[in-house]
Amino acid sequence: MTTNAAAIRAVSHAGKSAAERFGVVDMPSLDFTPEVARETEHLYERVSHHIPRIEWPVYAPYVAAINRLKKQRNAVILAHNYQTPDIFHCVADIVGDSLQLAREATKVDAEIIVQCGVHFMAETSKLLNPHKTVLIPDMKAGCSLAESITGADVRLLRETYPGVPIVTYVNTSADVKAESDICCTSANAVEVVESFGTDRVLCIPDEFLAQNVAAQTHVKILTWKGHCEVHERFTAKELVAYREADPSIQIIAHPECPPEVVAIADFAGSTSGMIDYVKKNRPPKVLLVTECSMASNIEADVPDVEFLKPCNLCPHMKRITLPKILESLVFMREEIHVDPALAARARMAVERMVNLKN
Ligand code: SF4
Numbered sequence: 001m002t003t004n005a006a007a008i009r010a011v012s013h014a015g016k017s018a019a020e021r022f023g024v025v026d027m028p029s030l031d032f033t034p035e036v037a038r039e040t041e042h043l044y045e046r047v048s049h050h051i052p053r054i055e056w057p058v059y060a061p062y063v064a065a066i067n068r069l070k071k072q073r074n075a076v077i078l079a080h081n082y083q084t085p086d087i088f089h090c091v092a093d094i095v096g097d098s099l100q101l102a103r104e105a106t107k108v109d110a111e112i113i114v115q116c117g118v119h120f121m122a123e124t125s126k127l128l129n130p131h132k133t134v135l136i137p138d139m140k141a142g143c144s145l146a147e148s149i150t151g152a153d154v155r156l157l158r159e160t161y162p163g164v165p166i167v168t169y170v171n172t173s174a175d176v177k178a179e180s181d182i183c184c185t186s187a188n189a190v191e192v193v194e195s196f197g198t199d200r201v202l203c204i205p206d207e208f209l210a211q212n213v214a215a216q217t218h219v220k221i222l223t224w225k226g227h228c229e230v231h232e233r234f235t236a237k238e239l240v241a242y243r244e245a246d247p248s249i250q251i252i253a254h255p256e257c258p259p260e261v262v263a264i265a266d267f268a269g270s271t272s273g274m275i276d277y278v279k280k281n282r283p284p285k286v287l288l289v290t291e292c293s294m295a296s297n298i299e300a301d302v303p304d305v306e307f308l309k310p311c312n313l314c315p316h317m318k319r320i321t322l323p324k325i326l327e328s329l330v331f332m333r334e335e336i337h338v339d340p341a342l343a344a345r346a347r348m349a350v351e352r353m354v355n356l357k358n
Contacts, residue, residue, distance in 0.1 A: 018133050018332035027330055028065040032057035036064045046089035046300050062322035063090045069329040076110035078125065080117035081271040082291040082317040087116050089300065091325060097271045099170050099185055102128045114328055116320045120146040122336045123174045127347045134336040137324035141316045145171045148226030149205040154179035157202055161222065165196040167203045168349065174338045177346035183353045186255045187270040189213045195356055212255045212262050230291050230314045231256035239264045242287055242308065249308060252277060253289035261289060278302055291317065
């Protein structure tokens with residue numbers, strides 16, 4: 001576990017683990033019975049593009065067991081747009097980007113949140129839902145961007161640049177958020193940076209997001225050397241090759257990509273922004289320049305759109321699997337805990353962003 005995850009401890013605030021508070025249940029049968037086949041058939045239709053019919057008897061017992069246990073436990077499953085289609089379409093209750101997920105979870109009447117994503121997302125869910133039990137199926141699901149910076153680094157930046165506001169991307173640990181003035185998402189970063197009315201702003205930790213913001217504002221942006229290991233691998237050269245092969249394709253990129261990649265794109269936006277763009281504009285052929293599962297997940301809703309997949313996978317997101325989600329609900333693990341004082345400061349940075357327009 002890295003320094004960024006130091007604030008996460010699998011110990012409950014009441015001194016009892018989630019397993020002690022909620023109890024452990026027996027591992028359900030994983031046979032592909034006629035009942036399981038009936039219960040899951042409507043879900044198979046959503047993933048039939050990705051899972052051959054012959055493999056469904058392996059997936060379906062997990063899907064049925066998770067969905068039953070979820071009801072029994074009064075739990076809700078949040079799945080990020082980068083989760084695999086079996087998780088995204090068959091067991092998730094709420095899907096979206098990290099902030100959307102955490103905010104939607106505050107509106108549901110569930111005691112337990114199972115976060116299918118990486119651990120900074122689970123922490124954000126805990127910040128916004130302090131009275132709920134938040135579980136992550138694999139505590140090792142990290143993030144190259146979140147782990148590029150610590151709270152101590154932010155304190156050092158504040159000493160080095162006194163008076164310069166610190167805007168932190170939501171893809172960071174609670175420890176880092178707690179040291180920041182405000183958070184931002186890839187969708188609102190320009191607006192957040194300009195909200196201070198200062199000449200200079202520190203926009204951390206994603207260097208490429210900061211450079212992409214700098215191209216859209218007169219505010220001088222200072223940044224950090226953090227990168228998303230999925231988006232930093234895309235190159236302008238490969239996108240030009242796609243476009244030369246087929247000039248009709250629309251290129252849609254995430255702002256965590258290098259600026260020369262974003263410059264070639266027809267549209268750049270957050271994962272939710274990219275999905276909305278495709279659903280609204282229905283381009284016949286699209287190159288989604290982001291994590292590979294996202295195209296697979298939205299295909300079911302836009303069958304008239306053809307996706308070309310440059311396919312960079314996030315190894316951290318892919319740590320979350322159906323068997324681990326089932327174990328999480330059976331054994332009530334791994335529980336996310338954020339120190340309440342640190343959580344209060346981190347939540348303030350998130351809430352300042354949310355309330356920016358109020
Ligand atoms: S896709 Fe990038 S930013 Fe998202 S979890 Fe993976 S490494 Fe982190």
